[in-house]
Amino acid sequence: MADADHNELLLRSLIQALPHAVLVHQRGVIQQANGAAQRLLGLRPEQLQGARLLELVTPEDREVLIRQHKSLALGNPGGCEVRFLGPGGEMKWVSLAAAPMDGGKRVLCSLLDLTEERFRQRKLLEKERLLESLLSGFPQGISVLDTQMRIVLVNPTMERWYAHSMPLLGKKCFQAYQGALEPCEVCPVIETLKTGRNSQALVPLRDQAGSQVGWLNLYSAPLRDMESGELCGILQFVEDTTQARLALESLRESQELISRAITASSDWISISRLSDGKYIEVNQAFEKKTGYTRGEVLGKSALELGIWVEPHKRQEAINILQETGSLRDFEVDFRMKSGEIRTFSLSVDLIEVSGETCSLAICREITERKELERQLALSQKMEAVGRLAGGVAHDFNNLLTVILGQADLLLVEMTKDDPVREGLEEIRQAAKRAASLTRQLLAFSRRQILQPKILDLNSVVVDMERMLSRLIGEDVEILTLRDPDLWPVKLDQAQIEQVLLNLAVNARDAMPKGGRLRIETSNRMLDSGFLSSRCLDLPAGPYVTLRFSDTGVGMDEQTKQKIFEPFFTTKEKGTGLGLATVYGIVTQSGGYIEVESSPGQGATFNLYFPAAQGAELLGTTGGDSLVGTWTGSQTVLVAEDEETVRKLVCSVLRARGYKVLEAEDGLRASQVEESHQGPIHLLVTDVVMPGLGGRELSEKVRARRPGTKVLYISGYTEEALQGLGSLEGKAHFLSKPFSPDALARKVREILGTY
Incomplete structure (x- = not known):
């Protein structure tokens, strides 16, 4: 569409919005009239559209319109007064200001309803018959000139407009009104004197200093001697069209502004x-x-x-x-x-x-916004699934603790040739496999207790490279690219090794015919823009990147959306927990993982871990070593709300020589501790219990008994993580399910290290 059509669209919209009457015609054929014009003329849109303007006015005034059109053709915008005939025969006087547009192809007209004014004029003539009263009733400036263009009479409006030139009478009009020595270039008075007909022209309005301050529409009509019919003077009407001109200019400026706005x-x-x-x-x-x-x-x-x-x-x-x-x-x-x-x-x-x-x-x-919404929804979905997985794992761990514990105790009492032993061993192995599954669920749900330390990720990759080679087979080439200036990270090494193993297995399965696995490490500064674009609530700053790329079959978009969900798998015998575990470990470690892939183009997993800084690099210590045997004689207070687990723990500890105090919850344990007269060397407590949790219980006990050590046992619930955080310093933790030997070893380890 041409620019003219585009501007036409804008012009039509603006004309419709104007409060005063406006219409556009081409060679006298109306193309558009706004609502105010329709109301003024009393015609519907379909009656105005395509109507000839000349046919809407009285026959007597058609010549006025013709002259105005000729004047416009000469490039002289102006106006005139004409009478319009309504559909019911009613007549309206209208002041019509016109200006050429589109290089003169069309005319833009502004209409002012003068009907009431004309009606008042007639009434005034009928009642008073006095020329002075008639002139005083006009809002326009009116003057009477003789044939020498001298002013013989003015109305109050003219006196007000030209007060600076008073007195006006006797002066020639161009001297009084314009302060000029010669008539105006376009002078309707001269035209009327020459032709004896009405004339009209648009002239500048000037102040006392001669500066133009607006525009005047001048109308002149002949005055004839009633007896001889000869021209004896000129009746001059002066209309200030400054506001109308400003409105037209504003319309053009608005049109230009809208055009620029659309372009920009x-x-x-x-x-x-x-x-x-x-x-x-x-x-x-x-x-x-x-x-x-x-x-x-x-x-x-x-x-x-x-x-x-x-x-x-x-x-x-x-x-x-x-x-x-x-x-x-x-x-x-x-x-x-x-x-x-x-x-x-x-x-x-x-x-x-x-x-x-x-x-x-x-x-x-809104592409970016929709992607952010998708990522947020995925994050919320993963969080909800994680909470469910964590809760399921917690309950199963309590059950598995009892199953494994009781199986171990029974196996100790059995002879090797006992016919029941083989079945019990199967139960024990099945429980261990179930415990492994719950650990993966907890890793996904980020409810593990991590034991982070300062690591060189390059060293972890090097140490794991041989194992990964054996794991994925000889038909897959492993290529490692390590940044020699890699920043240190603070991570749980065992969990990061699990991440590497799971990603390697995933890559192997994606390359059944062999291929290449590329492992890269690098440093990267992540800014707030990168993090916010992925809906990540992580601090901006230095991160260490681990990049895992394979040349396998790749993934479509639907698969990419689900790969981190637990139990989602594309393999016949897969558990669907491998990548879910990776997601959980990375997220719980304060990092972020994303995947890039398309069908047939392989897959790349980008893992971002915050670089260790400042105080994190100080005070790292080695792990505690096991001292002594797994038996003892100290006093142990056991607080566990799960009865079967509590009985198992107490039974194991008593069998190894410890004096055991037991309580079914935190409140009862606090009462037992207060009433006990002797020392309590160790508090073994579940993390989440009704009434008083393990963390609060340990604070109460240690406030009264600073020398008491604490061992937390839990099925890795979210509440436990919120209370404990990572296991650092002197906080000890034993995850469910655990065997009797593991419990005895941990207790001995704690009591033997102080």
């Missing part, structure tokens, strides 16, 4: 025919976003260009448009020229262009 808009704006969808105009943002040039799209539809990813959505949008006349915030995917698919919020209004219904579309890209 960052939103994609287009106009297309509703009938066939073919574009007739697009802005620069359309070209920039889609990659198509204006010339490539004009005359073609979005369907022809393949822009609509889902063509049925276009029909859905059209249906809404036809029902309501507009479309708001309609989300749709569009295909760019490059083939890239982006998401937009589409708003459309129906407009008329050259008499044809078209759609004005504004498209705001």
Whole structure:
């Protein structure tokens, strides 16, 4: 669509919004009239559209319009007063100010209803019959001139306008009104003196200093001697059209501003025919976003260009448009020229262009926002699944603790040839496998208790490389690229090794015919923009990157969305916990993991871990060593709300020589501790119990007995992590399920290290 059509659209919209009457005609044929003009003339839009302006006025005034049109053709904008005939025969006096547009092809007219003023004039003439009273009743300036252009009479309006030139009488009009020595270049008075007919001209309005301050519309009419009919003077009407001119100028400026705004808009704006969808105009943002040039799209539809990813959505949008006349915030995917698919919020209004219904579309890209929403939803989903997994694992660990513990105790009492022994061993092994599954669930749900220390990730990769080679087989080549200046990290080494193993297994399964596994380490500064774009609540700063890339079969988008979900697998015999475990460990370690993949292009896992800084690099110590045997004679207070677990713990400790005090919850344990007269060397407590949790209980006990050591046992619930954090310093932890030997060894280790 040409710029003229585009401007035409804007002009039509602005004209409709103006409060005063405005119409546009071409060679006298009305093309557009706004609502105020329709009301003024008493005609409906269809009556005005295409009507001839000359036929709407009285026959007596048609000559005035013809002269005005000729004056406009000479480049002289101006106005006139004419009488319009309404549909019921009623007559209205109208002041018509006109200005050429489109290089003179069309005329823009501003209409002012003078009917009431004319009615007042007539009444005044009828009642008073005095020329002075008649002149005083006009809001316009009125003066009477003789044939020498000298002022013989003025009304109060003229006196007010030209008070600085008083007295006016006796002066020539151009001297009094313009302060000039010669008549105006375009002077209607001279024209009337020459022709004896009415005349009109637009002249500048000047102040006392001679500076132009506005515009005046001058109308002159001949005064004739009633007996001889000869011209004896001029009746002059003066109308201040400054405001009308300013309104027209404002209209042009607004049109220019709107045009610039559309050009500068960052939103994609287009106009297309509703009938066939073919574009007739697009802005620069359309070209920039889609990659198509204006010339490539004009005359073609979005369907022809393949822009609509889902063509049925276009029909859905059209249906809404036809029902309501507009479309708001309609989300749709569009295909760019490059083939890239982006998401937009589409708003459309129906407009008329050259008499044809078209759609004005504004498209705001929301691709990034939708991706953030998707990532947030995925994060919330993973969090919810993690809470469920953690709760299930906690309950199973309590059961498995009893099963493993009782199986171990029974095996100790059995002879090697006992016929029941083999079945009991199977029970024990099955319980261990179940415990392994719960550990993976807890890793995914980020409810493990980590034991971090300062690590060189390069060293971990080197130490694991041989094991990974054996794990993935000879037909997969391993290539490692390690940054020699890699920053240290603070991680649980066992858990990071688990991450490497799980990622290697995943890569192996993705390359059944062999391939290449590339492991890289590097330093990277992550800024707030990178983190916020992925909805990550992580601090900006230095991170260490571990990059795992394979040349395997790759993944489609649907698979990528689910790979970190527990129990999701694409393998026949997979558990679906491998990558879920990786996700949980990385996230709990304060890091972030993302995957890049497409079918047939392999997969790359990017892991980001915060670099260790400042105080984290100080005070790292080696682990405690086991001292002594697994028996003892000290006093141990056991607090556990799960009865079967509590009985097992107490039974194991008593069998190894310890004096055991037991309590079914934290409150009871606190009472037992207060009433006990002797020493309590060790508190063994579950982390989460009704009434008083393990952390609060340990604080109470140690406040009264500073020498008492504490061993936490738990099924890794979220509450435990919130209370304990990572196991550092003198906090000891034993995860459920545990064997009797593991419990005895841990107790002996704690009591033997102080």
